[in-house]
Amino acid sequence: MGRQSCCYKQKLRKGLWSPEEDEKLVEHITKYGHGSWTSVPKLAGLQRCGKSCRLRWINYLRPDLKRGTFSQEEEDLIVQLHEVMGNKWSQIAARLPGRTDNEIKNYWNSCIKKKLMQSGINPSTHAVEAAAPVAEAMRSDSSAPNSMNHFPGNSEPLPPPVVSPISNTVPSTYFRCSGAGNPGGSQFELQSSGLLFDSGILQWLDLLPNKGVPLHLSGEPEDLKWSEYLNGTTLSIKDWESQAHGWQYGSSSKEESQAFSESSWHEMQPPPPQL
DNA sequence: AAATACCGCAACCGCACACAG
């Protein structure tokens, strides 16, 4: 027999929040901050447990929440981050400004998962299991490059392509690469799991210590250059972001990063993402 | 129009961890 919930013990309200409750909670936190969550309901005059208040605030009432449907770029980023982090929704959410872990989790389970499965991709492993899109065909093609900076049939090293997530394509973990070395100006696709991550290019995602640091999504003028990765001048995403926005991130210690993501978001909001 | 199925999302549950006493 499991233990009873905190709400049961204290005979507190459960279920959907009323507008009045929301108003009380917002008013209290706006005035005093949340401090200890267990004391919030008492101080705010709510018949709820602290946990419930915390969840309501984080997932629904926070003023910096974006709401609305996910953009294609957000979806792309979620897929890429999930490939690296797995079901670490809070860590993924920390890199998507204005989105909550719960929101991302729901979106993943209700939408992205299905899309991936329809594309023959295992949403857990991100491995291609069925119908092979272009990238998979390239992978198994003996003429396919064994190094990223070569194109099939071209033994010469190539000028750096610009990498950006493909929009409106499924699966979304593919990158479209274009550059002068791309014969005929056509585009080819690489699957991130097979090439970008395996080659170490995207391992920085793993290493990122800064929670709450939004990733730059694709777009001008900050597209990543492969040569920057290949020749060792790769910026960490932190440095890159700092340079791009002229904004220095704080400490990377667990405590401070947590403090950033949890309570200092309103004081240290980074520049809005270039979506 | 009514019944049913389906889906998305808000909220709850329970576990793990950190920390203070």
Next chain:
DNA sequence: TCTGTGTGCGGTTGCGGTATT
């Protein structure tokens, strides 16, 4: 070192809206 408390996280549930029959 142990214990209790607070907090955060991932998984799951169930409600309400919409689509379909």
